[in-house]
Every structure is written in structure tokens, then in C-alpha cells.
Amino acid sequence: MTEPRFSHSLRLAPVIVEQLLPTVRHYAQESRCAVILVEQQVRLALGIADHGYVMSRGRITTHGPAAQLRADHDLSLSSYLGDVETPHDGRVG
Numbered sequence: 444m445t446e447p448r449f450s451h452s453l454r455l456a457p458v459i460v461e462q463l464l465p466t467v468r469h470y471a472q473e474s475r476c477a478v479i480l481v482e483q484q485v486r487l488a489l490g491i492a493d494h495g496y497v498m499s500r501g502r503i504t505t506h507g508p509a510a511q512l513r514a515d516h517d518l519s520l521s522s523y524l525g526d527v528e529t530p531h532d533g534r535v536g
Contacts (some may be wrong), residue, residue, distance in 0.1 A: 463490045489513045507533060 455463070460482070468491035471478040482488035489495050492509040497518065503516065512518060 457484065461487055467491060486513065
């Protein structure tokens with residue numbers, strides 16, 4: 444097992460993060476390594492993810508396959524607006 448490595452996109456311009464995320468996805472696929480990505484740009488993060496977890500105030504408020512989370516208009520809107528509660532029972536699908 445390899446040692447975990449940590450990195451962050453703090454203070455990176457959104458366009459740089461957008462260009463970086465496909466590289467993260469490629470690395471995960473090539474190395475067959477799990478990547479935990481914490482990102483405020485929900486749509487971008489879900490664009491490269493297999494599964495997503497949405498947290499609010501330190502709690503997981505919903506989770507599910509990334510494709511289903513991306514398709515959830517209410518989740519996208521609440522994430523954009525910064526709502527603390529999601530309009531879900533905690534699981535998508």
C-alpha cells in the first residue's frame with residue numbers, strides 16, 4: 444500500500460481547477476487508486492467522480508452515484524445557493 448498524498452486547490456483560479464480535475468481522474472484510473480476530492484465546485488467535481496457525498500456543517504447530507512447527483516437539479520441549486528440542508532432523505536436514487 445502506498446502512503447497517502449495530499450494536495451489542495453485552495454486559491455487556484457477556477458479555470459485551473461477545471462483543467463486539473465481530468466488529470467486527477469486519469470491518475471485515479473491509471474494507478475487504480477482511490478482519490479478523495481473535496482471541492483466547492485460541485486458540478487466540476489461530480490464530472491470526474493464515480494460516487495459523491497455532499498456535506499453540510501460536518502454531516503453527510505446526501506450521497507449516491509455521481510451521475511445521479513449531477514442530474515439532481517435541487518441538489519445543484521442548493522449547493523450553489525449554499526443551503527445547509529438538502530431537499531433529500533440523504534440518498535439519491
